[in-house]
Amino acid sequence: MSLLYKALLSYMIFMLLNSTAYAFDSENGEALHDDNCVRCHKHSLYTRKEREVKSYSLLHERVVQCELMSELIWFDDEVNEVTVYLNQSFYHFNQEK
Ligand code: HEC
Numbered sequence: 359m360s361l362l363y364k365a366l367l368s369y370m371i372f373m374l375l376n377s378t379a380y381a382f383d384s385e386n387g388e389a390l391h392d393d394n395c396v397r398c399h400k401h402s403l404y405t406r407k408e409r410e411v412k413s414y415s416l417l418h419e420r421v422v423q424c425e426l427m428s429e430l431i432w433f434d435d436e437v438n439e440v441t442v443y444l445n446q447s448f449y450h451f452n453q454e455k
Contacts, residue, residue: 384446386439387438387440387441387444390432390443394430395428397428398424398428404444404447404449405448413451414445414451414452414453417444417445417449418437421437421441425437425440
């Protein structure tokens with residue numbers, strides 16, 4: 359089974375199972391993050407004083423940049439879940455901004 363096919367299949371199953379749940383699951387975001395994102399930097403990057411990210415939309419952008427740089431091929435939902443996870447755990451931005 360090709361990777362893409364597997365990814366599509368698990369996405370469809372995920373959407374079916376989650377069709378009644380709330381929009382973005384930050385627990386899944388945490389798992390995605392811890393599996394893929396701690397290779398280059400630790401959690402402390404998000405809480406250091408001179409951190410770069412200054413708003414929710416910039417955080418989202420940064421997650422996309424790091425995702426692409428890591429050669430991950432994430433769905434928008436996965437990017438959103440990781441952004442929500444980082445925001446809830448570290449950044450605490452107003453999501454409207
Ligand atoms: C290939 C290495 C690499 C991987 C893998 C990686 N990042 Fe990064 N990330 C970086 C570098 C380099 C920076 C910039 C660090 C700096 O400014 O000192 C950065 C910065 C960030 C920042 C901004 C931190 C701040 O200053 O507020 C966020 C958020 C972030 N990464 C999220 C992620 C996420 C989410 C993933 C997983 C999809 C990820 N990163 C995977 C290299 C990586």
